[in-house]
Amino acid sequence: MKKIEAVIKPFKLDEVKQALANAGIQGMTVTDVRGFGRQRGHVETYRGAEYNVNFVPKVKIELLVNDGDMSRAVGAIVEAANTGKIGDGKVFILPIDEVVRIRTGERGSPAI
Amino acid sequence: MRNKRLALALGVALFGASLGPVALVRADDPPSVPQYFSGANADPAKPVWPDPTGGGAGVWAAPAGDTKGDIPTSLGPTDLYDRVAHNLFSVNMVWTLVTGFLVMFMQAGFMLVETGLARAKNASHTAAMNFLIYPLGCFAFWAYGFAIGWGNWFSGPVPPGWYASLGPGLSVLNSGIGIGAATDAAGNATGAFTYGLLGTKGFFLGSAVGDVSVMALFFFMMVFMDTTATIPTGAMCERWAWRNFVLYGLWVALPYCIFANWVWGGGWLAQAGVNWGLGHGAVDFAGSGVVHAMGGFIGLAGAMVVGPRIGKYVKGKPQAIPGHDVPMVVLGTFILAFGWFGFNPGSTLAGTDLRIAYVVVNTMLCSVTGALGAMATLEMKGLKHDPTMMCNGMLAGLVAITAPCAFVDPWAAALIGFIAGIIVVFSVLFFENAGVDDPVGAISVHGINGLWGVVSVGIFATGQYGAGWNGVVRESYVAAYGADGVRGLLYGDASQLGAQLLDAAVVAVFGFVMAYVWFKFSNLITPIRVSEEVEMEGLDIPEVGAPAYPDFAVHADTRKHAA
Numbered sequence: 001m002k003k004i005e006a007v008i009k010p011f012k013l014d015e016v017k018q019a020l021a022n023a024g025i026q027g028m029t030v031t032d033v034r035g036f037g038r039q040r041g042h043v044e045t046y047r048g049a050e051y052n053v054n055f056v057p058k059v060k061i062e063l064l065v066n067d068g069d070m071s072r073a074v075g076a077i078v079e080a081a082n083t084g085k086i087g088d089g090k091v092f093i094l095p096i097d098e099v100v101r102i103r104t105g106e107r108g109s110p111a112i
Numbered sequence: 113m114r115n116k117r118l119a120l121a122l123g124v125a126l127f128g129a130s131l132g133p134v135a136l137v138r139a140d141d142p143p144s145v146p147q148y149f150s151g152a153n154a155d156p157a158k159p160v161w162p163d164p165t166g167g168g169a170g171v172w173a174a175p176a177g178d179t180k181g182d183i184p185t186s187l188g189p190t191d192l193y194d195r196v197a198h199n200l201f202s203v204n205m206v207w208t209l210v211t212g213f214l215v216m217f218m219q220a221g222f223m224l225v226e227t228g229l230a231r232a233k234n235a236s237h238t239a240a241m242n243f244l245i246y247p248l249g250c251f252a253f254w255a256y257g258f259a260i261g262w263g264n265w266f267s268g269p270v271p272p273g274w275y276a277s278l279g280p281g282l283s284v285l286n287s288g289i290g291i292g293a294a295t296d297a298a299g300n301a302t303g304a305f306t307y308g309l310l311g312t313k314g315f316f317l318g319s320a321v322g323d324v325s326v327m328a329l330f331f332f333m334m335v336f337m338d339t340t341a342t343i344p345t346g347a348m349c350e351r352w353a354w355r356n357f358v359l360y361g362l363w364v365a366l367p368y369c370i371f372a373n374w375v376w377g378g379g380w381l382a383q384a385g386v387n388w389g390l391g392h393g394a395v396d397f398a399g400s401g402v403v404h405a406m407g408g409f410i411g412l413a414g415a416m417v418v419g420p421r422i423g424k425y426v427k428g429k430p431q432a433i434p435g436h437d438v439p440m441v442v443l444g445t446f447i448l449a450f451g452w453f454g455f456n457p458g459s460t461l462a463g464t465d466l467r468i469a470y471v472v473v474n475t476m477l478c479s480v481t482g483a484l485g486a487m488a489t490l491e492m493k494g495l496k497h498d499p500t501m502m503c504n505g506m507l508a509g510l511v512a513i514t515a516p517c518a519f520v521d522p523w524a525a526a527l528i529g530f531i532a533g534i535i536v537v538f539s540v541l542f543f544e545n546a547g548v549d550d551p552v553g554a555i556s557v558h559g560i561n562g563l564w565g566v567v568s569v570g571i572f573a574t575g576q577y578g579a580g581w582n583g584v585v586r587e588s589y590v591a592a593y594g595a596d597g598v599r600g601l602l603y604g605d606a607s608q609l610g611a612q613l614l615d616a617a618v619v620a621v622f623g624f625v626m627a628y629v630w631f632k633f634s635n636l637i638t639p640i641r642v643s644e645e646v647e648m649e650g651l652d653i654p655e656v657g658a659p660a661y662p663d664f665a666v667h668a669d670t671r672k673h674a675a
Contacts, residue, residue, distance in 0.1 A: 044432070045495055047553070048544040051432035 001096040001112065002070045003062065007035060007089040010059045010079040019080035020063070025073045027112075028063040039087040058089060064099055064112045132585055148197065150282040161281045169279045170198030200464055201279045201574040205328050207463030208278060210308070214454025215335040219246050219342060221451055224348040224444025225507075229500060229552045233650025234350045235660035241345040248361025253334045254452020256315055257365030261372040262333060264288025267304040268378015269393060270386055270583030277349035277462035281323030287313035290379070303453075306387065310370065327398035332458065333372070338402055339455075341369050344627075345405030346552035347415040351422075351647050354576055355638045355657040365625040367410065371619060372402050381618060384611050385584035391570070391608030393582040394615035395598050397471075398459035400515030400565025401619045408559020409620050412548065413627035418640050420549030422647050430544045433551070438499055445503040447664035448478050452510045456517045467518055467577055474517045475510065478529030482509020485533020493537075501537060504553045508536035512565040518596045519573035528568045532561045563616045568600075570609030575599030 008016060013030065015084055020028065034055035041054035065073045074091055101111040147604035148169040160168040171194040187195075223242035230238040265285040271294065276282050288553075289312060290305025314321040317330060341364045345357070374381040375394050385393030396402055424431055435441065456475045457468040485504020487497050509529030517529065521537070538555035549554065578598035589596040589605070631640060641647075646654040650666070653659050 046432035046434050047498065048541040049430040049432040051434075093523060 001064060001066060001099060001109065003094040003096050004070070004073055004077070004094040005094065006061045006081065007033065007058050008061065008077070009083065009087060009089060010056055010057055012081045012083070013059050013061070015080040016061065016077055019076040020073060023069075023072050023076040025063065025065060025069060025076070027073050029075070031060045031062075033060045039088075041101050056087060064096060066109055066112060096106050117397055132539035142643065148276075152262065162214065162284045162319075162321055162326065163281045164278070164322045164324065166279075166324040168281065168357055169201050170194040170196075172198060191551070192429050199613050201277075202323045203324070203464050204277045205279065206519055207468075208328050208332050208458060208461050211454035211458025212335050213214045214451045214555045215332075215339065215458065216451075218335075218339060218448050218451035219243075221444045222339075222342045222346070224440045224447065225285060225503070226444075228302030228350055228437040228440030228442075228444060230349050231345075231433065232436040232652070232661055232664070232666045233652060235652065236658045237651035237655050238264050238345070238349045240354075240656045240658075241349065241352070242342055242432040244358070245345060245361050246338055248358065249338040249365060249446035250334055250504070252362045252365035253337050253369070254317060254330075257337060257369040258317070258333065259312065259314035260310045260366075261369030262329065262377050263376050264290075264303060264308060264373070265271045265311065265329075266303075269382040271302055271304040273314070276325070277460070277465070279323075279325035279326050282329060284321050284326065285313060285329075286312065286325055287311065288373075288377075304378075307383060308373065308377065310373055310379075311377055316410075329461070332461070333376075336366050336399060336455070337365060337372075339399075340407040340410070341362065342401045343404070343554050343558050344411035346413045346554035347408075347411030348548045349416050349551055350651065351641050352414075352418055353639050353642045354651075356640045357632055363630055363634070367623060367630075368402075368406055371622055374536060374618070375402050375615065379625075381615055382582045384614060385582045389607060390611035390614065391605055392578065392584040392596075392598050392611070393612050394566075395519070395569050395573070395578070395581060396515045396566060396615065397518045397569075397607065398456045398514045398560045400513075401615050403562075404511045404514060404558040405562025405566065405616070405619045408555050408562055410556070410627040411550070411554045412559055413624050414631050415548050415550055415555065417631040417635065419630065421551070422644060424549045425547065426549075429455035435500065435551070441500050441503055445549040448507060449510060452479070455515060460518070470522075470577075471517045473590065474511055474520060474525035475524055477522055477525045478509040478513035478517075478532070480509070481526045481529035482512070482533040482536075485509070485530040486537050487533070488530075489534045489537040501540070501553075504536050504540065504557050507557045508532040508561040511561040512568060514562075515565040516569040516572055517571060518577050519600075521566075521572075521574055524572035524574075526645075528565070528572065532564055535561055535564055559620075563602035563620060566616045566619070567609070567612050568599070570612035571600045573598045573600035573603065573605075573608060575605070576605050661673050 006020065010099055011017055011087055017028070035058050036054055039056065041052045044069070061077070063073070070093065074093065077091055098107060099111045100107050133622055163169070171191070219242065221237055226242055243504045264287055266283045267286050267288065276410055288303065288305065289310050290306060292306030293302040294302045294306065297304050314326070318360050327403065341361065342667035344360070345352070371380040375396050376382070380387070383393055384390040421433060424433060453472060457471040460468055460471070479514040483502050483506040486502050486508070490497050490501060509532045512528050512532035513525055517525070520528070536553065536556050539560045540553050543550055543555055548554070575593055575597040579595040581598050585596050589599070596653040599608060601609045634640060642651060
């Protein structure tokens with residue numbers, strides 16, 4: 001079992017969600033985050049004072065997949081979230097020790 | 113064009129002459145109009161003023177108080193005159209009260225502008241300051257402010273004081289202190305002074321001033337004072353400790369009312385005309401100086417004493433600290449612009465003075481060119497059209513027209529506003545780079561443009577209005593123009609500019625020094641600034657115990673170094 005975390009541009013969320021559904025992957029958790037990587041911010045002026053807009057709004061998606069589905073899921077995310085411009089984001093893959101469905105108490109793959 | 117102007121001036125002069133005994137009579141010249149125009153009283157043993165019910169001046173509607181009935185055929189000219197006169201006072205009083213309501217509503221405008229420009233973590237505290245300044249200021253004004261400001265209103269600038277548009281009961285405001293007490297033929301003090309300094313009647317609106325006209329004047333002047341009182345909260349927000357602010361709220365009536373006495377209460381600045389030949393003395397129709405410059409310079413002193421916000425200056429370079437709600441700022445600006453339609457025209461204290469139409473148009477034109485001037489300046493500097501700066505531009509225009517609104521032509525009002533919009537942008541940048549942290553631009557909008565408004569009277573006043581202002585009637589001007597109205601440099605009276613420059617210098621110095629001393633002193637009673645920890649967390653919970661946005665995770669403020 002793997003956990004996939006992806007930080008993407010906010011306007012790409014709908015496309016990524018659709019692409020994952022098309023790939024047969026169900027379920028995700030979404031959070032509003034700010035961040036930057038090698039993408040630099042830009043300088044704005046507010047009432048006479050310059051400021052750097054470093055932190056850029058992003059969206060973070062978290063989802064669980066079985067090992068066999070992982071490359072399909074990652075491929076769907078990367079293809080849907082790509083614009084070719086700087087700031088497209090990153091995908092992180094983490095190993096998962098255990099997962100539990102709260103309603104039924106199922107564990108492991110049936111709980112994904 | 114000159115003939116039309118002359119005819120208008122003659123008309124003004126004739127109208128002024130019909131009230132002539134009010135402006136020019138000395139204490140030993142009995143007025144030839146009914147006593148309720150001059151405030152004189154035929155029988156001092158049975159005074160009609162103060163008049164707490166409004167029955168003293170003229171006659172009401174049916175049933176008529178003079179028991180003569182209301183059948184036209186039974187009424188003589190004097191009876192009709194009594195009824196007409198009462199209507200005149202009534203129109204004026206209703207006008208003054210309703211425009212005063214609009215000015216009171218400006219408190220909401222100030223609150224919205226300042227809170228919108230503050231950060232979310234300080235929204236509750238900023239709003240609370242703008243809220244409580246109204247009760248605090250009102251209380252102080254009732255307790256002592258009105259008395260020291262207007263206690264001697266009827267005695268100055270020259271007796272018998274201002275024309276009684278609101279009714280003759282204002283004649284009870286006849287006690288004060290000054291230099292050079294005037295005496296009548298019998299050697300008794302008249303209450304007037306060569307140099308008026310303060311009033312001394314009307315503390316807590318006691319029964320000695322229990323008159324309907326006094327009440328109307330009190331209310332109207334009260335809401336003006338509250339405008340001054342709320343201006344410094346903008347310059348000092350986001351780090352001003354609550355308890356110190358409360359003390360300030362009870363004190364601010366002091367500098368305001370002292371200076372107001374000097375310009376509006378018949379004091380020595382108004383008398384600079386009759387005493388020193390400086391035009392009509394200090395002329396400030398609705399208070400660019402008395403209200404706005406005073407507020408702005410108190411704010412400057414306060415911002416300097418309380419110091420800049422943490423993270424505002426990094427290695428001397430100003431950092432941006434954006435406000436949390438720009439729509440709030442715009443809404444507040446519109447509310448202020450709306451309220452100004454009470455502020456300026458209401459200062460005639462007379463709905464029967466039809467010059468109010470000019471005042472309204474001048475106010476509107478100046479407000480819009482102020483916004484356009486700010487926008488043009490931003491464009492010229494290659495900056496985006498920041499709505500908060502354009503709002504500052506509109507407010508700067510409104511501040512600048514407040515003094516000259518009754519005295520200038522519409523083209524001058526538009527120009528004054530455009531210049532004000534330019535001034536405010538440069539002023540904000542100046543103070544920002546000079547190390548004075550003013551989150552809302554109060555010092556630039558009110559202080560600097562208040563001075564511009566005061567000075568612009570001395571340049572653009574046309575002389576069409578204000579004949580006999582502050583008791584000044586100069587033969588040479590009456591001969592040249594038919595009447596001696598308030599006249600600026602461009603229309604032939606350089607001495608008025610002198611009076612205006614004096615007015616501007618005094619308000620800046622007096623306001624700043626009084627406030628600087630007060631803030632330093634009050635800091636010894638209770639600290640003026642919150643602790644660093646409180647300031648980083650936000651003042652809402654620590655200072656007033658009420659978070660503005662408890663349901664929202666406000667970004668933790670980590671700003672201490674360059675962003």
